[in-house]
Amino acid sequence: MSRLDELRETMAEQGVDLVTIGPGAHLAWLLDIRPHGDERPLLLCVTQSYAGFLMPSLEAESAAQQTDLPFHTWGDADGPDKAFAELLQMSGAMDAKSIVLDETMRADFAGLVQDALSDAKRQFTATTVGALRMRKDADEYAKLKRNALSADTAMKAAWSAMKTGTSETQVADIIRDNFASQDVKPLFAIVGAGGNGAFPHHHTGETLLQNGDAVVMDIGGGKDGYSSDMTRMAVMGTPPKGYTEIHAIVEAAVQAAMAAARPGVKAHVVDDAARGVITDAGYGEYFMHRTGHGMGVEIHETPYITASSQTVLEEGMVFSIEPGIYLPERFGIRLEDIVILRADGPEILSDLPRDVEIING
Structure with missing residues (x-):
C-alpha cells in the first residue's frame, strides 16, 4: 500500500x-x-x-x-x-x-x-x-540505523583527536569533517566543555578543553532524508568532583525510561520513569527538559516524550531517550539514544556504549 x-x-x-x-x-x-x-x-x-x-x-x-x-x-x-x-x-x-x-x-x-x-x-x-x-517502516528503519552508525563513527573520530587545549569549535569541526567523509551531511555538533555543559543547548564556541572538564557532545548528520541524533560524554583526564555519581544517576534514568517504553504505554510514563530516578536522587530541579522527541524526516517530530504527553506509544515509533542533569558553573551530563519501539521494548539504533570516554592528552 x-x-x-x-x-x-x-x-x-x-x-x-x-x-x-x-x-x-x-x-x-x-x-x-x-x-x-x-x-x-x-x-x-x-x-x-x-x-x-x-x-x-x-x-x-x-x-x-x-x-x-x-x-x-x-x-x-x-x-x-x-x-x-x-x-x-x-x-x-x-x-x-x-x-x-x-x-x-x-x-x-x-x-x-x-x-x-x-x-x-x-x-x-x-x-x-x-x-x-510516527510509525516507521522497514526502509525508514534501515536509513535511521545507517545514520546512527555514522554518528558512532563521527563521535569516535572526535574522541581520537581531542586533547587539552583543543577548542570546542575544533572538536565540532572534526565531527563535521568525519560526517562529510562518510557522505553524510553534517547537521549539528553541540560541544560543551566544563561549565558550558550545564547549558543543554550550548552554542559551541572557542572555549578550550582543560584537564578535569566534562564535555557534553550532542551530534547529528543526515543522509537519504533521515538523520542521527546522539549525545555522549567525554572527560578530559580526571573527572570533576561528583561526576561519576551523577553519570550513574543519568544512566539509571535512561535505563528506567527504556524499561517503561512499551507499546500501549502513554509517552508521559516514559518521561515519568526517567524524571523519577533523577528526582529521587535529589537532582530534579537540574533536569529541565523533556525526556525525548520523535525522529524521522525531521530531527524533532512526534511523539514527544514529555511529562504531559497522552500519546499512546506504538510499535515502530522512533524517538530519543535523553535525560540529563545540569549543574550551573560545574558541568552537565546528558546521555541520548534514538530507539525504535518493538513489541518487547526499545531497540537502540546506536552501537556506541553510553560509558564516559576518558581522554588523556
Whole structure:
C-alpha cells in the first residue's frame, strides 16, 4: 500500500474529507518530493477521489520530475485564486465538512484554504499524516540505523583527536569533517566543555578543553532524508568532583525510561520513569527538559516524550531517550539514544556504549 493510500484509509477512519499539505516534511514523507517553497502558494490537496497540486508555474517543470500527480498551475500575473478554485472543484472538496491543514505551512496558504471552505471544520495533521509518520517502516528503519552508525563513527573520530587545549569549535569541526567523509551531511555538533555543559543547548564556541572538564557532545548528520541524533560524554583526564555519581544517576534514568517504553504505554510514563530516578536522587530541579522527541524526516517530530504527553506509544515509533542533569558553573551530563519501539521494548539504533570516554592528552 502506498503512503497516499494509507492516508486515504486514515482519512476515512477519521471522517476527514480533505487534507492540504504545503512544502515541507509532511510532503517529503508522503510523496518523497521536495518542491521549492516560497511565498507563492503551493499546496497538495488530497480527497478520496483525487490528489493534485496548486502549483506556481515557476515550479511546475522542476516538480514534474518528482511526481506524476496533476498540477493546477498559476502565474504571477494572474494569481492563484482561479487555479485553486479549479483544484477544489476537481477534487470534490467544495462540499468538504472536515478539512486538515498542514500546521507547518505558511499562514497565508492556510488562509487561502480556510477562505475557500469557511464552513468546514478545521484540524491539523495529528490524526492523519502526523499519526502515520510516527510509525516507521522497514526502509525508514534501515536509513535511521545507517545514520546512527555514522554518528558512532563521527563521535569516535572526535574522541581520537581531542586533547587539552583543543577548542570546542575544533572538536565540532572534526565531527563535521568525519560526517562529510562518510557522505553524510553534517547537521549539528553541540560541544560543551566544563561549565558550558550545564547549558543543554550550548552554542559551541572557542572555549578550550582543560584537564578535569566534562564535555557534553550532542551530534547529528543526515543522509537519504533521515538523520542521527546522539549525545555522549567525554572527560578530559580526571573527572570533576561528583561526576561519576551523577553519570550513574543519568544512566539509571535512561535505563528506567527504556524499561517503561512499551507499546500501549502513554509517552508521559516514559518521561515519568526517567524524571523519577533523577528526582529521587535529589537532582530534579537540574533536569529541565523533556525526556525525548520523535525522529524521522525531521530531527524533532512526534511523539514527544514529555511529562504531559497522552500519546499512546506504538510499535515502530522512533524517538530519543535523553535525560540529563545540569549543574550551573560545574558541568552537565546528558546521555541520548534514538530507539525504535518493538513489541518487547526499545531497540537502540546506536552501537556506541553510553560509558564516559576518558581522554588523556
